[in-house]
Amino acid sequence: MKLTDLTITQAHQGLKKKEFSALELCKAYLDKIKERDREIFAFLTVNTEKALSQAKKIDNLISAGKKLPILTGIPTAIKDNILVEGIKCTAGSKILEDYIAPYDATVIKKLKEEDCLILGKTNLDEFGMGSSTENSAFGPTHNPHDLTRVPGGSSGGSAAAVAANECVCALGSDTGGSIRQPASFCGVVGLRPTYGAVSRYGLIAFVSSLDQISPVAKTVEDTRIIFETIKGKDCLDSNSVEKPAPVKKLKIRELKIGVPKEYFVKGIDPEVAKVIKAAIKKYEEIGVKIEEVSLPYTEYALPAYYIINPSEASANLARYDGIKYGYSAKEAKDLMEIYLKSKGEGFGQEVRRRIILGTYSLSAGYYEAYYLRAQKVRTLVKNDFEKVFEKVDAIFTPVSPVLPFKIGERIEDPLPMYLVDVYTVPISLAGLPALSLPVGKAANLPVGLQIIGKPFEESKILEIGEIFEKTCPR
């Protein structure tokens, strides 16, 4: 087995048994990036020098017989909207092209405490705004399964890097589906944790009532390892909460899973539906009870999301003013002109579009009609899930209604791109955890099953995912 094929657990065992050194492991991934990333473009920054010197230090620890935490020396990629001290953090935007992170995000601090090896920073749609990674100011990432297609977004760089074996695992973030949809498009595992389960200190803010830092990896087990490491309360993020007690071991025959009928109606690619239905059937065959359920407000979730998202984004992005940090327009005659030009020249098209849309829906006279109404719909969407969760342990749906599409296919007009998020957005609005699990292929492209859980029951949905991995090994 090649070093670049290893999972976290396998690499950890290899390091422990001294089958290879941390330096050899690190070099294998840096070589892989050199070889493949020219055509994939998953990485915006490769942390070569620091990664190599850190790997040498880790080898010293190993030869000194130190106890190795599970993530020690594991080559990991980080989405470029999460701050890693001393390394550029661009958020995929020209406005932050030269921004060097002055401190570590809390999740990075936690990874570093285990001597996790940070390989580099990955591409994303500018500030997370997009579902294809085509909105990056630095160029699109390509899907490793078909280079003419998108890897999904916004964490397309992280998912593509894992799928192309350019890293063992990665961190991304999920606002309306930004980890789940790229994981599905690239055939890897992604977990959106419950809102508040992971600290967001040091994550560049986009939609504060939805953003969550999320792991992406090759297996469910690896995903669990990263999640367990990064979760927990942090006094620097008031929305973070203490981890609840672990759930008791699952019994397959007692499991009841809901399949909402609203997720299989018009708009879904029949090829995708076929793969998802086959996966659900597999669960049924081993004794899991499957039940049709209804989430009647599903169709209102997406329009509500596309009010809440730009509204909060417009407020969060007001900070890029050309004064404190980031791009600043030269040759401005007064302060107003610095603002107008820095934002106008520094932000990409989709970002400008959402700032305008968000400012509009928050402005006097429109707030009630848009933002407030959307927040009311949000409550109704949340109630839907609450009701269904009185009867079932988890919910199965597709992650995306479509297969990975061609680069350029949906980028011209904003609406077709927004519609791609239809199955992931309701879960974000309700604050629920969800796993994106590769369960098969259609036309040689990966398809992901979404496993939605009750708040803070990540452990349960991960276990449900593991059942599939064991029943149908890839």
Next chain:
Amino acid sequence: MISEEEVKHIAKLARLGLTQVELKKMQKELSSILDYIEKLGDEDKSSSSATERAKASEGGKKGTFFDFAVARVKKVDISVENVMRNDEVRRLKPEVRRKIIEQAPETKAGYLKVKLILNK
């Protein structure tokens, strides 16, 4: 349909400089997005309460964000308790402070430099 004047006004509120061509394009795109969003008007949602982020603590009841499903709360505010902390200054390490200030395009004596905003 949103008017060009409205887009211009919103852009100014957002301090976002747009060219004439961009204004026109934005007007067209926003109108189609807003038409789509109008879907929300299909039904009366007045009986529902807006999802809120934080509420003042209710009689010392300890609650966490989104614990509604665990507790089967009938009322659906997503947060039960506000998060408070002491009003204390958190000192940054001098080198972190320096690194943050250094990100600014123009500085003077460790402060950010901005253009004059009040004229005589």
